Amino acid sequence: ETSVVSAVSQKSRWDDDIGKPAAAPRRRKRWDETPLVSSGTTSDATPQVASGASKWEDTPLVAPGATMDATPMLTANTAKKRSRWDSTPAPLAQLLPTLPLNLNRPLTAYEKEMQQRNRPWSDEALDTILPAVGYIILVPPPNYHPMRTPARKLLATPAPVLQEDGFTMQLPPEEREGGTQGLVDIREAYGVPIAAMDAAGGDAAPGGLPFIRPDDMQYFGRLLTGEEAEAGMESKEEVNEKKIMSLLLKIKCGTPPQRKTAMRHITDKARTFGAGPIFHQILPLLMSPTLSDQERHLLVKVIDRVLYQLDDLVRPFVHRILAVIEPMLIDEDYYARIEGREIVSNLAKAAGLATMIATMRPDIDNPDEYVRNTTSRAFAVVASALGVPSLLPFLRAVCQSRRSWQARHTGSKIVQQVAVLMGCAVLPYLRELVEIVGSGLVDEQQKVRTMTALTLSALAEASHPYGIESFDSVIRPLWKGAMETHHGKNLAAFLKAIGFVIPLMEEEYASHY
Secondary structure, three states: OHHHHHHHHOOOHHHOOOOOOOOOOOOOOHHHOOOOOOOOOOOOOOOOOOOOOOHHHOOOOOOOOOOOOOOOOOOOOOOOOOOHHHOOOOOHHHHHHHOOOOOOOOOOHHHHHHHHHOOOOOHHHHHHHOOOOOOOOOOOOOOOOOOOOHHHHHHOOOOOOOOOOOOOOOOOHHHOOOOOOOHHHHHHHOOOOOOOEOOOOOEOOOOOOOOOOHHHHHHHHHHHOOHHHHHOOOOHHHHHHHHHHHHHHHHHHOOHHHHHHHHHHHHHOHHHHOHHHHHHHHHHHHOOOOOOHHHHHHHHHHHHHHHHHHHHHHHHHHHHHHHHHHHHHHOOOHHHHHHHHHHHHHHHHHHOHHHHHHHHHHHOOOOOHHHHHHHHHHHHHHHHHHOHHHHHHHHHHHHOOOOOHHHHHHHHHHHHHHHHHHHHHHHHHHHHHHHHHHHHHHOOOHHHHHHHHHHHHHHHHHHOOOOHHHHHHHHHHHHHHHHHHOOHHHHHHHHHHHHHHHHHOOHHHHHHO
């Protein structure tokens, strides 16, 4: 019952009958009325609302005679206050004359520097910088007029006034006061190749050479003497040597374009120049004490390309090349060792195994241990380049030599360096290498036994964790030598070998040892 009463009391206005008059009229709004069209107007016109509305509700009236393209202006009775943003700004050209112009004021340091650096090039300056051959002076077109309008500077960003501190660009060499800059200084400042100079201070020949440093005069000093060439007294061999010398100077000290051109030239003409003149010039350069790393790298690149071109013509000069390159194999610098290996490898491919063995065979039993050390490293590089199987018969003969213990010592050293250089690549030849050096464990010479133990340790380290079957023949001699026979350095070598062989075993056998 209570719910029925509440429902009746909350009766909505939509429940009333339409025909009955409303009890109380609700507040009407102006949007509820239909706009009335006054007489004399068409129905297409915008309806007018009663006064008291906002100015933004009025439709702007177009003045008589105005076009519809113009921006509609408000009427006088609706425009209340005019803002300065309502007007179109005046052109910039009308404001420029109002700026204070003082073209006679002193220039700042920045403006002076910009004027100096952006000045037109003079013919004297261009003649100083550019070579005399290969360039022509172009005549400007008749209708060309350079733009020199001071008014353009008004639109530029103003520079800070009276700012003297900070970075200042130096004047070009040809414009410096005092006139102390010579032709060589100017060309060197701009990176232009410096040619050999004659007595008058000019170019001795077109297509100049790089600057020759004082420590390079002993190698390239002949390029600065042109009396024989002017008199025609030079032989064909001397002209050829000077040509090679100039190419090597451009490769060693020239600019990148010079270096690239000279490298291509000496590579293409290697057979024409001959192996003798080329290596006679380049090998002393490699032995220079003032040679930088970059210069050594460039010369090594020259030798590599020349070896590829000469091929078998290099055989008579193998010993001279090795005498210069072998010390690089034990150099303290890692990159020097890498480049030495690269040259020996390419030399072995060009000359062949027979030539390399015949050349280095006398150094195997050399009394000097330094020579034997470098020779063993060179043989290891040859084995890596030409393949270990091709060198196995020679190694077997050397390690079983009866003439001198130095040869057996060097043979074991070669196998050790092969293991160090090739790493796990010795696995296919591991059994043969172990059998070749295994007899050295019971050699009569103490140094041979020590070197053999170190060689076996290097082989075991390189083949880890494989290859224990290949060491079966040497495990017992190694164990006996370490436990019973040797002392001092020999014992250390044998223990090192056992220490690298035991990790190759299975756990059961390794625990026994």
